[in-house]
Amino acid sequence: MKRFLSLAALAATLVSCESNSPEITETEAMKPQKIVVYQVFTRLFGNTNTNNKPWGTKEENGVGKFNDFTDTALEEIKKLGVSHIWYTGVPHHGVIGDFPEIGVSSDDPDVIKGRAGSPYAVRDYYQVNPDLAVDVTKRMEEFEALIARTHKHGMKVIIDIVPNHVSRHYEGKNNPEGVKDFGADDDTSVEYARDNNFYYIPGEAFQVPEPKNGYQPLGGKKHPLADGKFDEVPAKWTGNGSRLAQPDFYDWYETVKINYGIKPDGSKDFEELPAGADSLDWKKHYEFWQGKEVPDSWRKFKDITQFWLGKGVDGFRFDMAEMVPVEFWSYLNSHIKNTEPDAFLMAEVYQPALYRDYLFNGKMDYLYDKVELYDTLKNIMYGHGSTDYLPAIFESQRDIEHHMLHFLENHDEQRIASPEFAGNPWKAMPAMVVSATVSTSPTMIYFGQEVGEPGAEDAGFGDPSRTSIFDYIGVPQHQKWMNGGKFDGGQLSENEKALRNYYSEVLNFTRNSPALMGEYMELHSFNRSQNPAYTNKAFAFARWDKSQKLIVVTNFDEFQSVKTTLKLSPELLKAWKLEKGERELKEVMFGKKKTVLRVTDTGAEIDLDFGPWESAVFEVK
Template sequence: MKRNLLFMIVATFVLFGCKPTQPKGNFSNIEHPEWVKDAVIYEVNIRQYTPEGTFAAFEQHLDRLQETGVDILWLMPIHPIGEEGRKGTLGSYYSIKDYYDVNPEFGTIEDFRHLLEAAHQRGFKVILDWVANHTSRDAKWTVEHNEWYYKDSLGNLAIQYDWTDIARLNYENQDLREEMIAAMKYWIELGVDGFRCDVAAEVPTDFWNDAVARLKEINPDIFMLAEAESAELQYDAFNAYYTWDQMHNWYALAEGKIDADSIANFYVSYQDRSGMPSNTIPMNFTTNHDQNSWYGTCTEMYGPAVRQFAVLSFVVPGMPLIYSGQEAGLDKRLEFFEKDLIDWEADRNNMAEFYRELIAMRDRHACLWAQPWGGVMVILPSDRPEEIFVFEREAEGDLCLAMFNFSDQTVTFNVDNHVVTRDSEFTLPPHGYHIIFSIGEYFGDCDECDEAIEVETEVEVEEETETEVETETTEK
């Protein structure tokens, strides 16, 4: 469906101006910490990160990650892994045996404290992966508090889906709720800055609301990320959520199953379909531990458009995620239950520098920040809607024009009604992208765009010079 509107404001991921303000209409009661506004999340897979697979070994990468520019370190589960029903040799990180301890595979609690302190000294925030829905089948609670679990028809601990190494917790039990919150408080008191909550929608929303309220009594600035795309979780508990729907649409777009016009319509209709509060934060990702291990590498999922979708994840409203190894061009499916080391020397496409530049670009431009600080996405029509996706965002006087060619052909197209440049005709190569900022800065691969910016900058300088001459003449 071609659009002839002047523009379309995407209410889905609504962002506001320079300061957090309560948006009109559908909004949550969450107040985001100030440090969230330009933050980039980095998911840490301790097991696969180094040959040692320990907290201490990962700590040696903190300086590099600081130079890369990431802000939030999300550690995949660090707790001891159950042995009963264990999958593979090392087991699933998400089969938790003891919420108060650390996996001896990674080190000791003192090693973790040292890592946490070292990360904080460098300005990182650290959040833990929290698995509240289930434990391992041999967790301490299965013996001490067997009544806290669902049972199957034979009275045995119930599993869920094909997760045969877990036992599902029953939140109808108030004592369970209290103990789970106590465990979470332990880590917040230790200095952790929040949680990424596994399968959050499988746990009752009222538990999360209560838990977060009580955790904020210890630290009002915790950050909570839901592995879910459920509006009700975002009103009183979570700052951010998984954009599963967006990811699947990106996969389809990369495969050619849908076109640029379809992705524009996806954004336009999202809030009506999802009911998401307009001031909650979408976490934008091209991959994560699940997608990489079970579905495919970025190269498999996006083909020649890997960089294009990475850029898209940084410029659409929300908070971008980088998974361990993406910044080194990770091009293999990491084993989930076995040791499978990331190859940090395999960065053939210089992805490390690419991500450094991408993060620096977002840091500099308020229009690209998360809500409620960043700019509203305003989708603009072009004369090639099947191939070209264009939008503007503005905040604090900072304006950008983002253009993406989602085809495998070079496309010349026209975009009217934008205010960033004086030009209306652009050319993008296959899978190309170009971001133009009102200050004359640009990011991407559009020679004509760059030339247009240079011409405009020269004109502006000439106009300023003429104005100065006129002022001097008037004064004399």
Template sequence: MRGSAAVRTTIYQLFVRHFGNTCSARVIDGDIEQNGCGKFADITEASLRAIKTMGFTHIWLTGVLEHASLTRYHGIPADDSVLMKGKAGSPYAIRDYFDVSADYAVEPENRLEEFSSLLDRCHELGLKTIIDFVPNHVARSYCSDVKPDLNFGESDDSSRFFAWNNNFYYLEGDLPMLLPGGEFAAEGAGRVTGNNAATWEPSLSDWYETVKLNYGHDFTTGRNTHELPSKEAHIDEVPDTWVKMDAILAYWQEMGVDGFRCDMAHMVPMEFWAWASRRARLRYSQCYFMAEAYDGDPAKLTHDNVLEALLANGFDTVYDGDSYELVKSVVEEGRNTNDLDALLWDATRLEKMLRYSENHDEVRLCSSHHWGGHGAKMGKVVTAFLSAVGSGPFMLYNGQEVGEVGDGDEGFAKDDGRSSIFDYGSLPALSQWVNGGTYDGGGLTEEQTALRDWYGEWFVLMNEPAFVRGGVYGLNSANFKNASFKAGDEAVAQSIYAFLRHDRESDEAFLVVLNFSPIHCAKNLEVVIPKSAQEWLDAEVANRLIIGDLDPCGVTVIQLAL
């Protein structure tokens, strides 16, 4: 294989609370003393080198900002229990944008220094660092002791639901907030929840533990935000929330953070993103912005396709939730793999969108409750498709590479097939790889070791030119009548998916063939390469390539001689 001058962005999502925690107690709803907690210091040079060797370019250090918690430290009180989701708390209920969680420090009073040292370790190995930026909402207990002069709401006119320079939206009256469990929370001036619920009695599905931030637009009037300042506006010409958010981004950039994963970015005006990303890149030209966003959310603040709007307003990449859901429906609902062709015609989706087969919001691939309950083998074929069909960035969630299952009741999160972000605990499979801090995988089974090796080899392959910058050509339509193009007794092309990747600059090409059936082997499989595909390759290759047998959830990649 030829080397590649370009490097594909591959992101390792590392949830600090879990990553280095090897405590095996896993008490349901246990506290930090019972279940332990990962530390910045646990993310050692050895662990980072192992991640780097797998082919990753960026590490998303998830959940590092100080957030609401029931654990108290000297000078840091515990939050109101009735406003908490789990003892550890949601990492998206930020209590101080200018600080990191004391849970993650060996010496809590030195937590910022320990975090800074972690950034240095990442950079010494050439890994770019990303942290969360949660712009839409904060914890109800928000109060910065690092930058008290930049606290939210202190100059607000709380007698008005909306004012351009207010940081929050205020409810009428002076009532106690009635929470879903029937308890009251002392609220003072009532504020709208993070998910836009303007009520004194939020439901269980509301983000009642958070309050929504105001960017100078009254969200109740609709999605037209054109009244907001332009991206070139001077800092004295923008709403107060913009000023404070810019200060937050600048603070972490100065510390050495290379980029930001922006939570629920579609709920924030596009004008802010254009302004903030421009200013961030004036400070550091390569500052990386990735957005969690969903076009189908009625709370989005644009009439346009929100994914395209975010890319146009400063983002490097945006979550591709639609591709994830499509592949999940192929596996769980039995949709024909030909339906995957729908992804091939959208160049923006192929080249810019961030793909993933797991993240902290989604279920584990190996969960017994999801993805058909077929275990680690399903993770390979799903990840292979989502990462190889386009040249956009790809993200892997810690534990995915060793088959973490996410099963079991952990506390607030219950048994939902996810690794809880609300509770203290460790990840059983990942702990076996950590192996007491050696990060050598000594505790893994042979199957887990083989899975991690596969992920490592796969992401090295994804840095070949054909996958970094090449085009894609789907082959299922040309094989619809191909009698061998099936698995078991299933209908023709029901479970097999094949495509080409080709880079003209290096003249490198690969054939990728996937079997999405978790049960049936494809016997004596052959793939037709039609004349149109050969013209696309600008080369004469065999019009029928013999693959042989392809196991259930099998993945085959063949480099073509052009």
């Protein structure tokens, strides 16, 4: 039975150390609150077109705009319980299509994935994707207006920054005064130099990868630039680190790797952090980097993030952060925090052994909990996993639980409702309850998840089960909720409306429950050892703070009900100081169940009667 130190207790400890600080009353202090992130693929959100032609143009399949995020749309997102919106795909990335009114020509289909292009192959960091604007000459103004609308509705704005790589066709047409393009001052005669922005393959020209599995750019449709060639001399290293002039088809061939002062032999060409830096706050990290010589790429990305903070962006999602040295993150994130101390910084790191380095030395706020929690919950939803694996995950993350972003969908993962995954969106509801309530960490959902979007369309590049990030396409379930711009769910079935309401109840409860920012104790192991009727398809734990005590119970079983008793561990009874007797417990997340808690000299237990996929949160008063 393990416990996490509550944020409230930690805050109290820190406050007590400040003996000269004025007393802060509870009403004056900002109470800790769960964060809920809504990831939305900006290009797809407002698209009402239902043609869904594979490899279709935006004229054929439609494209969403910044302006589609109306006040009504944003208010409905807010009502889900959302605190932050991650607008995916905002910076100008590679795209097939000309924009003559702004002097932007089409990218080459030979080095673009899909027709609409990958949002992770950024072409110009100082401008937004012209596809997203109604008036491309005022595209930045339209995004600034979206930032303002989002803030008006009480939510914060997150955008992507992709420091590991940029588009093969990077072209900074909107650089602020004094800012030079990536590679503008590079010495291309050498593989590596510290202040080069790219790595080079001197004496060799880039060659387009040999296609596999019958692939043809744009699905074989004609385009004047689709000739199997792309002019790049000398060739650059590819984004995933390939050092070949002709990368493999499955390499990130549409991108080029950024040089952060890591030599080709892996050694570092910059000053490293001192011993003990992991215990220092961002202010000390910021001080450390003052006056230090750093690689040019570091300064370029510092300038980029400062530019977007100046536009009103509240934080960043960093793509593939573990492929960039942690010292750079210390430098970048401490500069971001120096400008905006409350900036929200989340990142992809998929190696658990690196989590603490990127959190404490790299000064990230939040990391994806993909490899441990998401993958385990996915296996349970598949039907061949066990909840017995969950306690060890939460125990191993005791010191970092607040920093591990929980999710069940994002743009990289399969849609829950797809037949390749769960095939039924309701199958994920126990996992959603656990994911959202088990820790103090943020919860993230992906647009369409809340209405059971299966990602079944063949958009062109890539396979169904994931909503395409590469092509112009509609998102059918989401379009039903949009209802032609009314954003009222008018075309959803009753079952789909119920699903969205379920998400809303879960997320709003987590936002407003003080216990979920408090302490945790798992009850699973105790019940598995004491009660044969409590199986590895159930999971139970306690959450509490000084004002609220909760018991969370879930049943992951698709077919079997749970009719047994949940035993409270001696450790929990001691922590809660429960008096002997019998009391009624009300379910407080959904408000549909009641049960009885009995406390005797020999222990305490709660009656459970749960159907398949059912969850409940009982409050103990």
